[in-house]
Amino acid sequence: MVKFAVAITLACGTLVIPGVATADDAYRVSFNGYGPVKFGMTHVAAQRALGVKLVDEYPDADYPDCKFLSPKNGHAGVTFMLLHGHIARVDVSERAISTVSGARVGDSKESIMSLYAGRVLVTPHYYTAPDGSYLTMLSSDRKHGLRFETDMNRVTTYYAGTKEAIQFVEGCL
Template sequence: MTIEEASRAAGVKLIQRSSGGEPSCLYYKPQTGLSGVDFMVTDGRISRIDIANPKVTTLSGAKVGDSENQIKSLYAGQIQVEPHEYEPLGHYLIFVPQDLQDQSYRVLFETDGKKVTRWRVGKLPEVGWVEGCA
């Protein structure tokens, strides 16, 4: 989906924000309303959505502020745990879909070792880029 298509579907204008990356990787955010939600665009299409807003949940109800155990329970048997790149006690809790058609997508929860501090959803490899468009 392009930014224009997403803007029309959501009924809110998405505006480019400072990304720090190359022209082929940009970030957009809603002009009004929802804060803490950023859309990564690579090669003209949305490839990842970054969420830091505790009001935004996954379809299963996972959100910022949930415990690591809550995430593991919600997605039993589908979470890979990896050490966080910058948070010494933190983790990446990575939801890996079981359906074949969804194998190139992930939901990645960042934690401080106890609670979810932010999460992102998108396609590989972009969803795994630790520093976004940097």
Template sequence: MKQLSLSALLPPLLLALALSACQREAAGPNDTATAQTPPANDQPAEDVPPATAPVVTPPASDTLARFDGYGDLRFGMSADEAKKAWGGELRGEAAADGGCYYLRPIWAQNAAEFGFMIENGKFARVDVGNDKETAPGGGKRGMSADEIRKLYAGRVEEQPHKYVDGGKNLRISDAGGAAGALVFETDAAGKVTAWRIGVPPQVDYVEGCS
């Protein structure tokens, strides 16, 4: 029997070593990937509070009153246009001479509680004597004169009330420079008893339509 020389055995031996090395390299990445694969349950052991969205506090109330009107009503509209814009029933009869009168929604007891002033056939002013409505800028019935001064700082023109001893009229012009104005009436203790918003000269009528 012939004996194989070392030189004859060397090439097959090197080939076997090379194949073994390739197999280990091929298996390496898979082994690493398997080791790095996270377990199915990867939740932390401790309790984690759920994510919460920031809480946004809505304003206490919205206002429909503006320096150019109320809701869909605009100062300068005809009475018929104002009624159509309101969309519901409005009580009140036009003055026989075409002068000043009020339209009011069915829930208002009278125009002093809430009313739309019409003069010369045009919508000119809103009168508010209830606690529900908010004036543009945040003023309301029941506030103090000091609160009104702070809300409308630098814009308040004060006049003595014509019929209430110690009372005042606090007049605020439109910050945008338009013709509209807002007037708060206070009693002797400095509390707002009513307010109105509209265009001159009607907004400055102390007696309303009287």
């Protein structure tokens, strides 16, 4: 009976509430994807991996090869870019979701530079420079990347995905 009680305590200690990240949360952003959703998956495979339906954010948009999908339930602040039928990018707009290294929306530019020391390329933000910038880092194979958008030295949003997808400035452009 004691083993059962310990198992319940441990299970409660690792309970994951959708949309709320914890220190040991499996849903973090990496060069490969967001938790179980990996870049290159189809829409259906990503839904299956995430366990929730992904809905088109802009069903009337004029870009048939590019869509933005959001989880119908949970995972607040997470949006996926579907490019040519495959998950190409994950966008994060909420502080609750971190990268595998612990970076989050709201972090300072200096914090990101320190966390990823020597790996970040800083460029002016297309719309908000000189107050805003892009902090971009590529994977070792240079096929994927992570980009933080800053304004007034604070991360306002970030995304990870294919090298092509993280370069888009406005949606699918």
